[in-house]
Amino acid sequence: xxxxxxxxxxxxxxxxxxxxxxxxxxxxxxxxxxxxxxxxxxxxxxxxxxxxxxxxxxxxxxxxxxxxxxxxxxxxxxxxxxxxxxxxxxxxxxxxxxxxxxxxxxxxxxxxxxxxxxxxxxxxxxxxxxxxxxxxxxxxxxxxxxxxxxxxxxxxxxxxxxxxxxxxxxxxxxxxxxxxxxxxxxxxxxxxxxxxxxxxxxxxxxxxxxxxxxxxxxxxxxxxxx
Amino acid sequence: xxxxxxxxxxxxxxxxxxxxxxxxxxxxxxxxxxxxxxxxxxxxxxxxxxxxxxxxxxxxxxxxxxxxxxxxxxxxxxxxxxxxxxxxxxxxxxxxxxxxxxxxxxxxxxxxxxxxxxxxxxxxxxxxxxxxxxxxxxxxxxxxxxxxxxxxxxxxxxxxxxxxxxxxxxxxxxxxxxxxxxxxxxxxxxxxxxxxxxxxxxxxxxxxxxxxxxxxxxxxxxxxxxxxxxxxxxxxxxxxxxxxxxxxxxxxxxxx
Numbered sequence: 129x130x131x132x133x134x135x136x137x138x139x140x141x142x143x144x145x146x147x148x149x150x151x152x153x154x155x156x157x158x159x160x161x162x163x164x165x166x167x168x169x170x171x172x173x174x175x176x177x178x179x180x181x182x183x184x185x186x187x188x189x190x191x192x193x194x195x196x197x198x199x200x201x202x203x204x205x206x207x208x209x210x211x212x213x214x215x216x217x218x219x220x221x222x223x224x225x226x227x228x229x230x231x232x233x234x235x236x237x238x239x240x241x242x243x244x245x246x247x248x249x250x251x252x253x254x255x256x257x258x259x260x261x262x263x264x265x266x267x268x269x270x271x272x273x274x275x276x277x278x279x280x281x282x283x284x285x286x287x288x289x290x291x292x293x294x295x296x297x298x299x300x301x302x303x304x305x306x307x308x309x310x311x312x313x314x315x316x317x318x319x320x321x322x323x324x325x326x327x328x329x330x331x332x333x334x335x336x337x338x339x340x341x342x343x344x345x346x347x348x349x350x351x352x353x354x
Numbered sequence: 355x356x357x358x359x360x361x362x363x364x365x366x367x368x369x370x371x372x373x374x375x376x377x378x379x380x381x382x383x384x385x386x387x388x389x390x391x392x393x394x395x396x397x398x399x400x401x402x403x404x405x406x407x408x409x410x411x412x413x414x415x416x417x418x419x420x421x422x423x424x425x426x427x428x429x430x431x432x433x434x435x436x437x438x439x440x441x442x443x444x445x446x447x448x449x450x451x452x453x454x455x456x457x458x459x460x461x462x463x464x465x466x467x468x469x470x471x472x473x474x475x476x477x478x479x480x481x482x483x484x485x486x487x488x489x490x491x492x493x494x495x496x497x498x499x500x501x502x503x504x505x506x507x508x509x510x511x512x513x514x515x516x517x518x519x520x521x522x523x524x525x526x527x528x529x530x531x532x533x534x535x536x537x538x539x540x541x542x543x544x545x546x547x548x549x550x551x552x553x554x555x556x557x558x559x560x561x562x563x564x565x566x567x568x569x570x571x572x573x574x575x576x577x578x579x580x581x582x583x584x585x586x587x588x589x590x591x592x593x594x595x596x597x598x599x600x601x602x603x604x605x606x607x608x609x610x
Contacts, residue, residue, distance in 0.1 A: 210576075215481075221410070247445075249447050250447065253447035253449070254449075254579060256440075256443075256510075257458075257460065257461035257465060257513065258432075258434070258437040258461060258466075258513070259433070260433055263464055263465075272450065272451050300467060315467075350602065
């Protein structure tokens with residue numbers, strides 16, 4: 129059995145390729161998450177603004193992204209767009225773009241919820257102490273909003289990481305695709321290969337996502353006592 | 355009693371929300387060390403009056419002077435004025451992410467740019483006087499409503515204001531916690547702090563006030579010393595209002 133495990137995971141270039149796949153998975157996740165947070169915060173602030181038009185626009189965008197399967201978006205921007213227009217995007221670009229489109233929508237909604245959940249009299253108490261609006265935002269509103277935001281952001285991060293295998297469908301050689309290729313080759317000789325390879329991928333995703341979940345729980349506890 | 359110095363002067367204050375007139379020409383003087391209690395039915399404009407005094411509500415017309423200086427001009431720096439006019443609200447408004455001591459130090463260190471080490475002894479002194487020195491490092495959620503309000507009072511006092519505004523500070527407290535907050539305010543009154551207090555606690559109003567004003571529909575209906583007002587209210591409106599707080603027996607209900 130050890131032989132079988134060894135062949136599946138370590139024979140030839142297998143392990144190196146799996147790690148490369150993992151690297152790509154993490155790289156797409158990382159870029160998408162960072163871009164989602166960077167763009168989602170201003171979008172969320174706009175969503176909580178008084179401007180009805182802006183609010184409506186982001187609401188519509190959010191609902192659209194939520195009901196649209198990620199796979200449809202990946203296919204549309206990779207296959208459809210290049211077939212019917214001159215726009216030819218690389219699969220990597222499409223992957224990061226689609227995940228960011230999703231992430232921004234979710235992130236913006238989290239920010240909106242966090243900011244609007246801070247009671248109005250917090251701002252008023254700050255004013256009554258003579259604080260400027262800028263000081264109120266940075267010393268009172270934002271610290272409270274960030275605390276409320278963190279668990280949601282971490283949850284979104286793990287959801288994005290575990291959804292990345294979809295990029296497999298637009299020819300990205302991510303962790304999942306590498307696994308599938310190895311299984312295709314080794315599976316001919318050893319039927320157990322798929323158990324080892326997918327089992328290994330399963331463990332890798334767990335090893336990545338579980339600490340993030342733990343971190344989220346730690347933060348929640350920490351801020352509950354604050 | 356010799357005329358003491360005027361802290362706040364309000365002249366013909368008018369405030370409306372759209373068509374609805376909230377304050378219709380309020381004129382009022384508040385002298386140094388004076389305790390002014392404002393009472394009146396809900397919606398009479400008493401809370402709005404307080405909020406106009408420190409610029410939380412923009413006014414339509416009229417003038418307000420603080421220490422003789424006009425503060426309702428077009429280029430009033432409210433951040434400056436609010437340091438001199440402390441305010442405590444009805445809702446517990448401590449900042450939940452900061453400890454008691456950090457709540458208190460926020461204004462003095464960030465607005466007045468005083469050194470933390472300089473303010474701490476003063477903050478501790480106030481905390482001790484309201485019986486909360488041992489809770490300095492607690493977070494607001496670990497405090498009772500009455501304790502939170504006492505911290506809110508200390509937070510405003512540590513700014514060293516010229517005058518303090520209290521907007522129904524016991525209205526959302528459980529009955530057994532009302533007393534501890536009122537006692538703190540009584541003590542401040544005896545020490546000569548200038549205060550404007552909006553309250554529904556009539557016994558407290560009578561005990562703490564140098565002057566009582568009774569408001570209804572945006573105007574001052576009566577203005578008198580506490581004994582005079584509570585024992586011999588002049589207007590029908592004030593008499594009816596004070597009756598709400600009397601429970602002398604079932605016979606009175608028919609008469610009211």
